[in-house]
Amino acid sequence: MRRPRISDTGNRVRQSTWAFADGRLEDLAVLEWAASLSTNHEAERSSLRDLFDHRVKDVAEPYALAWRCVFEYWQRPDADNNDEKYLIKRELKQGGTQREIIQLIVEAIRPSLKIETSKRYHALSGEKPPEKPTLLRHLIWASISSGDHLTSNDIGLERISDRNFLFELAVALNAALLSGLNVGRMIGSISESMDITNWQVQRVYYVPPAQYVVGGGEPDRHRDGFAPVTKLMFAVMEKLASIDAAAARRIVSSWDTSEWRLYRRLWAAAARNPDLTSADDVSTFLETVEDVEFWRPGTFPEIAEVRAVRWGDFSAASAARLEQRLLKGEPLKLIPKSVDKADRVGFRRHRIRIELQRIQAAGGQLSKKAIDWLDKATQQEGEGPEVTLTFGFSEGVRILRGERSIQPSFDAVPSPKLLDELAGMIGDGGWDDRTQQASDYIAQHPSDILALLEKAPDSVVSAKVWQAFGYGFRPSDLDRGPDTASSEDQAKIPIAVRACQAIVNLGPVVLKRAIDGLASFTNGWDKLLQRRDEFIAAWLTLWPIAVTATNENADVSQPLADRAYASPVGQLLFALSGWPTVRAGKQALAAGPWPQILSAIAEATGEARLDAQFFLTRDIGYFYTADPAWTRMNLVEPLKMAEPDDEGALELWGAFGSGGLPGPEVLTELAEPLVAAAISSELPAQVRGELTQQVILSVLMSARDQQQPPISINLAQQVLRMGGDTVRREAIRAMHEFLENGDDAEIATRFDLVASTFRDVWPKELTLSSRQVSEGLVELPAAAGPYYAEAAELVLPYLTPFDCWSMFDYGVLDSNSMDDKYAVIDDRTKAAAFLAILDKTVGSEGDAIVPNGLEGALLHIAKVAPRLEKDIRFQRLLTLSRR
Structure with missing residues (x-):
């Protein structure tokens, strides 16, 4: 297999990796580390491949199979890149080459190996890890995944009539499918006793809308793995059959029906057409x-x-x-x-x-x-x-919508027995028609049901009805306050107030069993009742119950972001929408119900405390202004104290990164732990990227306001130097957005700020240059508009060739122009800068990617600056564009 050339630094990394991993190929920690290596660690990957080849006879199963899976996993398409649909549509519109378009389509939906740690298997099975692994799943959890859900509509298949293009595309998709099947067999997902393709692919062709059931749609519209490539290949074959049936028959005859069940299903689907079989x-x-x-x-x-x-x-x-x-x-x-x-x-x-x-x-x-x-x-x-x-x-x-018929027998049920009748219809788990009918009746007769509940004993029956009441009795518009609510919702407010009063007096059985529904009730009525004492009293009554329920039912296998918003604690915090407007030094939360609410939140423990911290940390800037002491203790300190082995606490940085930029006081207190989190390998790349954006924006804002940056330049440099390509890419994104979406300041001021920040914080080591970072850097000059040449001078030293599929990757095309005019490149200086960027980013190797539209870009450069036509860089690129 051809491997990229590695620099002297890369060779040193190879040697260190070999020394580190030699003799440890049967070490689970080394295996998991190898699986985490990204495309930016080619030297480490290459060293591990060579080491395994050298020691393969000494590596026992299942470790040998696990290493082969890791090597296969490294070949997967970039899972973080969601631009395939956009790129494909753009290339089809712009007339991209057949090879480029087919490659984009296949890579977008290719079945590929997905690897997770063995913790996934242990969480699903409940088994403890064996001391001596004997199966692949004891080491890694391997499955088949794929990229985006690309459909025939996404590639405009109906409008394609090029027989040769369709034939080549069908062959390429078939090769990708067969490769995925072989990988599936390698990891044990396809065997004599099991074949995952038969539950990953409901139908091998796109089901026509006429066959959709009520509330349904295309059966495989939410599936990845084998479904996207199988269905698109079949659709391409069908389109080819409408143009050249003989060519389509050759495609069908190539399907390996003797070996794979999925191919037998495909053959059967094709055989419906008498022209094919x-x-x-x-x-x-x-x-x-x-x-x-x-x-x-x-x-x-x-x-x-x-x-x-x-x-x-x-x-x-x-x-x-x-x-x-x-x-x-x-x-x-x-x-x-x-x-x-x-x-x-x-x-x-x-x-x-x-x-x-x-x-x-x-x-x-x-x-x-x-x-x-x-x-x-x-x-x-x-x-x-x-x-x-x-x-x-x-x-x-399927999603079923519409009115449900209510059983007429409810109207004839005597009031004393109505709660028993309703509770009997409400299921203990799941959702069915009987539960829906009972819930609908409760929602349509809230006053009558509430009157019965107010007199009912503290029992399981009352709890089931309260649960349904909490879920079902809601305003029609959740976003309006009492002054703008519809007359229908205003008429419901007195009933909701009565419900709050009743909640305060509920017994422990009802509170414990109905907490989910009651928390949902507060979340539905917060806008209409936020100013009422009855609502606050009900909230304070439910809070300790929600804390207990959250702690008892936490599913720690789910990300904290999902748990925090779905838990009873999260639902109650959602209900606090009436936080007062704050100004620095005004102590806005020192009056009214807020001290009691903050005290209750601070007293939460365990998972409930973690959920609350995650929920509130997104708005840490607000709470620091409103109550600095409380915020330091309950939101700032947990971030400072987060340890690498405390996964839950570390996830709080995800909330911090996804929130707005807090004030300089918060950033000053969190400067060092924020930098440590941004470069930590324990956090997902997305979180580290968001934290990096916070760092860069804080430097830019402080420069704009002529203040000392809350996060020092040295620390910002450390983030970019040690954080990896994802972090550097997000730093560029922050500068790009600042240039394009800054405040009312002129572009000259915004560019001066970005240029100054870039010079101060960007690492000068050219060894840190990479394809991924280069892809982001090339768009920065275009965002600078009239300062394109000056911005190009900033980024040129750090550019390297990358997979530039189109001139759109450079940000210079006017997306609002049908002619794709190069509006930014409007003088000789900018044309020269544009040529320099193209020369540094379009490779010279035999398999280098040549961007679609390169020749048009060169023609524009020659038009603006005719002398550049004689430049050797211009001639090299022109030759490549005509290859």
């Missing part, structure tokens, strides 16, 4: 297909479908053999063990009946024997469900 081939396929594939329409829907659709094309002998196989019924070994022995005959008869009726639904003619069998089954079992061609096929995810 003959009737004899289809009947032979159906007669020889495995029993499990023949009899499981939910798992192999395409096989059941083609049997019904092509039934009329089969010869009499073939139809008779297939009909006999159907009438014989499903083998007993395939009938689920959950079916009682006494019910197995009826179970088999039901399956036979559905498949025979499916054939009839598609217009197929059955023999007299089969029709007599159906008539007899109908006499014995009744009419049964209406069977259509797609009956029993997976429907994917």
Whole structure:
């Protein structure tokens, strides 16, 4: 395999990596470290590959397999890049080369290996890690994933009529699918006993909207892994078949149906079209297909479908053999063990009946024997469900909306028994029609239900109804206050106030069991009741209950960001929308209910305290201004004290980074721990990037205000020097946004601030230059507008070739112009600077990426500055553009 050339520094890294890992290839910590290496660590990756090749005979299983998985994982597309759809549409519009467009499409949806630590498996299975690993999952959790959900609409397949393009694209997608299947087999996801493709792909083709069930959509619209590439490949093949059926048949014939079940499903789907497969081939396929594939329409829907659709094309002998196989019924070994022995005959008869009726639904003619069998089954079992061609096929995810009918019997139930009746219909888990009907009734009769609840004892029945009341009784508009609410919502306010009064007097059974619904109630009514004492009293009553429930039910396997907002504590904090306006030194939270609320929040412990801190840290600047002492103790100190091995506390930095930029007082107190977090390998790249933006923006804002930066220049340099490419890329993004979205200051002032900050903080070591950082740096001059040349001079020393697919990557094209004019490059100085940037970022290697539109950019440079045509850099790029 061709590997990139490595610099002298890279060679030293290789040697150090070899010395570090030699003899430790069966060390789980080293394996997990290797899996975390990004594309910016090519020297380490190369060294580990060579070391494994050298020591492979000494590495026992499952470690050897785990290392092969890591090497495969390194080849995955960039999961952090979500620009594929945009790039593909842009290249199609701009007339990108066939090779570039196909490469973009395939890389966007290619099935690839995803690796997580073995903690994932242990969390799912509940098993303790064995002292001596024997299986791959004891070391790593490997699965098949993919990129974006790219569809035929995203690439404009309907408008593509180039036969050669479609053929090449189908072949490339097929190669990507086959590669993914081989990886799946390597990690054990596809074997004789299990095949994940049959639950990762509900249907191998895009289901037409006419087949969507009520509330449903395309069954695989939320799935990754094998589904995106399978469905797009099939759609491309179908489009090709409409232009050149012979070419499409060559694609279909290349599918390895003898080895892979997914390919057999694809073949069956293609076989619905008589132009692609003959009737004899289809009947032979159906007669020889495995029993499990023949009899499981939910798992192999395409096989059941083609049997019904092509039934009329089969010869009499073939139809008779297939009909006999159907009438014989499903083998007993395939009938689920959950079916009682006494019910197995009826179970088999039901399956036979559905498949025979499916054939009839598609217009197929059955023999007299089969029709007599159906008539007899109908006499014995009744009419049964209406069977259509797609009956029993997976429907994917459905969302049901609309009015639900309320059982009329509720109106006739005596009041003393109504709560029991409603509680009996409300399920203990999940959501079904009976629960929905009871909840709807409660929401439509809140005053009557509340009157009963106010008198009800402290019981499980009351708790279930209170829970439903909390969820169901809500204003129609959650964002309006009492002065702007609709008349309908204003009429509900007295009932909501009564509910708050009742909550204060609830017993422990109801409070504990109904806390989720009651917390939701406060979150729904906060805008309309925020100024009322009854609402605050109810909130304070629920808070300790919410703390206990949150601590008892915390799912620490989920990210803190998800837990914090979904927990009862998070719901109650959402309900505090009436925080007063603050000014420095005014102690706005020292009066009213706020001291009691802040005290209650501060007393929370465990997971509840962590959730509350995460929730409030996003607005740490507000709380520091409103109450500095409370904020230091409850929000600032936890950030300072976060240890590398305390995953929950570290996640608080995620809240800090995603919030607004706090004032200089907060940043001054947190300067050193903020820098440590931004360069910590324990935090996700996204969080470290957000923290870096905070650092850079604080330097820019202090320079704008002519003040000392709260985070010193030395610390900001340390972040960029040690934080890695992701951190440096986000620093560039912060400067870019400051240039484009600054305040009312003139662009000259904004550019001077950015230029000064860049010179002060950007690391001068050229060894830190990388493709990812270079891709961000090239757009910075365009954001500087009239100061393009000056900005180019800043970034040029740090540029290196990267995968520049289009001139849009340079930010110089006017996106509002249909002609894509180079509006920024309007004089000779800027043209020379633009040429210098292109020369440094477009590589010279044989496989270097040549951006689409390069020749047009060079023509514009020549137009603005004709003398540059004789420049050797211009001539090199012009030659590349015509390659």
